Amino acid sequence: MILPDYRGGSIVNLMASISRGLGAPRVGIPEARLLPAHQIGRARHVVLLMLDGLGYEYLVSYRDALLRRYLLGELTSVFPSATAIAVTTFATGMTPRQHGVTGWHMYMEELDRVCTVLPFRDRVTRETIAEVDPDAVRVLEQPPLADLLDAEAHLVMPAEIADSTYNLATGGQAWRHGVSDLADYVDTVAGLIQSAEQRQYVYAYWPRLDSLAHQYGMASTEVQSHFAALDAAFDELRQELAGTDTLLLVTADHGLIDTAPDRVLEVAEHPDLLATLARPVCGEPRAAYCYLRPGAEDDFLAYVHGPLAGWCDVHTPNELVQGGWLGPGPAHPRLLSRLGDYALVMRDNRVIHQQMNGDDPFRLIGVHGGTSGAEMRVPLIAAACD
Structure with missing residues (x-):
């Protein structure tokens, strides 16, 4: 890393x-x-x-x-x-x-x-x-x-x-x-x-x-x-x-x-994960921000550390900010609200994708954000x- x-x-x-x-x-x-x-x-x-x-x-x-x-x-x-x-x-x-x-x-x-x-x-x-x-x-x-x-x-x-x-x-x-x-x-x-x-x-x-x-x-x-x-x-x-x-x-x-089809985590194919989300996944295919429904934190973390083990590392917004990932300087007043409740940083060449109405299926080969x-x-x- x-x-x-x-x-x-x-x-x-x-x-x-x-x-x-x-x-x-x-x-x-x-x-x-x-x-x-x-x-x-x-x-x-x-x-x-x-x-x-x-x-x-x-x-x-x-x-x-x-x-x-x-x-x-x-x-x-x-x-x-x-x-x-x-x-x-x-x-x-x-x-x-x-x-x-x-x-x-x-x-x-x-x-x-x-x-x-x-x-x-x-x-x-x-x-x-x-x-x-x-x-x-x-x-x-x-x-x-x-x-x-x-x-x-x-x-x-x-x-x-x-x-x-x-x-x-x-x-x-x-x-x-x-x-x-x-x-x-x-x-x-x-x-x-x-x-x-x-x-x-x-x-x-x-x-x-x-x-x-x-x-x-x-x-x-x-x-x-x-x-x-x-x-x-x-x-x-x-x-x-x-x-x-x-x-x-x-x-x-x-x-x-470069990624491959078997390295794509489609949110729609993980209904137990989707059920924890209050909004569409934000961020990037290699670094995603998840906004959780009230009371869904335990289920979300259990799923990330269970079925998704090996796919990604999970961080809180404060961990990213305090760890210097986003740099020094006065923080934008909306910064934390733009980082979700948890961030998923994808491992290896894996990506996460959530298809919305009108979106094309994920077909990218070259990816970035990680x-x-x-x-x-x-x-x-x-x-x-x-």
Whole structure:
């Protein structure tokens, strides 16, 4: 089991280095040991490519990768090691303890709804939360990192998500740029720097490796082929930025491992477990939060330690918070309510899934959110484009 290294070795610490290097106020989070703020501050421009799903262990398996030539070392993700939590850290510079986003599916006590965070929809009814309550976007608002920097901030990402409720809430005053494909991604980032009249910070998110891994698995030819395309795109961008005094950084939100059908715990197939639950299972397939019916605690624990023995480890929210899983800093006022009554951290490559009305059956091969090395370790790559 690997837990986040919030003392200087996590993606949170990378964001602390970037924010301080670009003039933001100090917030008490240590800088990244691999890349202190003063090194970032030397560059006129900073570009951060966030390649969803590019784990450290996967990257170093390619000895000849161009990305590997510029590898500084490894960072840890946050917990859970998953996109919704990590991208909120990239957007705010905060730990999960501070920003309060705890999973893809999250119970929001203030709305009394289980929400799917990034699309910002009610998980059960599929309603868009902002349509139900126009003021509900407040539950996602955090101080956007982009608004604190002494630099012009830009967000680059696929066009279909560039103006999502989530990105509007966390992007602040940053300019948003939607792209259509990988070539457009490279061209857009390069163009922003090449045409810059003042200092630039560009955060560029690319999700395709992760989506292919979910569908086909990390060992698939589809993932291998796209990794090769990403490797070439990185080198193309590095050359395009030559002479611009840009620090080109690459990291990821998490890595992935492959699961199998016999490793999927379907809640519907365990009626005695389902009977203890007051709400749909929240969190991630590899780290789930369970909300219990009144008086069901003994039955829940008996089932977890009995029929589910070997499938998962069980923790209370206080154990996660006090154990440092979610990081340091002032806790979000709703944090404990977003961690359920108990958290199930799945072992090996096992997952838990609860199919709701309208959901597809669980067909993912590549998964993340847990504490394995492949999920938790991500690379830090740096190329000085002097």
